[in-house]
Amino acid sequence: SEWSSPAFQQLSGVTQTCATKTVGWDNVAYFCYPFTLEMFFTQGDESEDSLPQWPVLYFEVLSLDFWQRYRVEGYGSLVLPASPGLHMLTIPTWRPVELGTVAELRRFFIGGSPELEDITYVRIPSTFKGERLSRFGFRTETTGSVTFRLYCLQQSKAFLETSALRQRMQSVLDRLGGFSQQSSVYNVLEAFQRARRRMQEARESLPQDLISTSASTV
Numbered sequence: 001s002e003w004s005s006p007a008f009q010q011l012s013g014v015t016q017t018c019a020t021k022t023v024g025w026d027n028v029a030y031f032c033y034p035f036t037l038e039m040f041f042t043q044g045d046e047s048e049d050s051l052p053q054w055p056v057l058y059f060e061v062l063s064l065d066f067w068q069r070y071r072v073e074g075y076g077s078l079v080l081p082a083s084p085g086l087h088m089l090t091i092p093t094w095r096p097v098e099l100g101t102v103a104e105l106r107r108f109f110i111g112g113s114p115e116l117e118d119i120t121y122v123r124i125p126s127t128f129k130g131e132r133l134s135r136f137g138f139r140t141e142t143t144g145s146v147t148f149r150l151y152c153l154q155q156s157k158a159f160l161e162t163s164a165l166r167q168r169m170q171s172v173l174d175r176l177g178g179f180s181q182q183s184s185v186y187n188v189l190e191a192f193q194r195a196r197r198r199m200q201e202a203r204e205s206l207p208q209d210l211i212s213t214s215a216s217t218v
Contacts, residue, residue, distance in 0.1 A: 002041060002042050002043070002052060002053070003039050003040065003041055003042075003055055004039070004040050004042065005037070005038060005039055005040065006038060009037070009038055011037075013035060015031050015033040016031070016033065017064055018030065018031050026144075039055050039080075054079050054080050054081075054082055055079075055080050056077055056078070056079055056080070056123060057077065057078050057079075057080060057148075058075075058076075058077045058119045058120065058122055058123075059075070059076055059077070059078075059091075059146060060072065060074070060075050060116075060119060061073040061074040061075075061076075061093055061143075061144070061146065065111070067111075069110070069111025069112070070111060070112065071107060071111055071112065071113050072095050072096075072113045072114070072115050073093070073095060073143050073144070074093025074094055074095050074143040074144055074146075075093060075094060075095060075116060075119065075122045076091045076092065076093040076094070076122065076145075076146060077091070077122045077123050078091045078148065080150070080152070081150060081152050083152070084152045084153055084154045085151075085152060086149070086150070086151055086152075087148075087149075087150040087151075087152060088147065088148070088149055088150075089147070089148045089150065090145050090146070090147045090148075091145060091146050091147075091148070092142060092144075092145045093142070093143050093144055093145060093146060094140045094141060094142050094143060095113065095114075095140060095141060095143050096113075096114040096115075096116065096138070096139065096140050097114070097139050097140060097141050098114055098139075099139065
């Protein structure tokens, strides 16, 4: 609820169909599908114990055979990394199954398989309002894994000079990860502002005739 995206931002997409190749004991598909995502965080609860919930990426893997029959091969989700930089994440997948041999025969010869109506059921359903989520009786099986290569970039708004607002901004940065690079930039900007104020105070304390003489000489 604390995250938003631009109106033109696409929040879903479909990759191309990719043929698999055998690597060891596994069949691997290299999609090489690029996507870009921008998310904006707005601080709502200002309490010290509140931690932001990072956006979640949901994905579904489908297969297509020679006879143009589709099958659901797996579902998965990943939480976007909280630190900037390059991240390689391998996420295991699973798919729902039906009881009995007839369902597997139907899947093999006819195609099609049980699907999730709401993909957020992979983690916590968007319609869930209770305290405990039970998946008792929901049969699944593991299928494979999907590897994501993520390049994360983080930016923050201009730092404010008011002490209370500055502390609030620093607390937000700490809760978002406490990155040393952001802290060093923050310290450099703060030292620059202090030096600039001291220079202005020293200039105001000089006599006006001395300032005008130096200005005319220059």
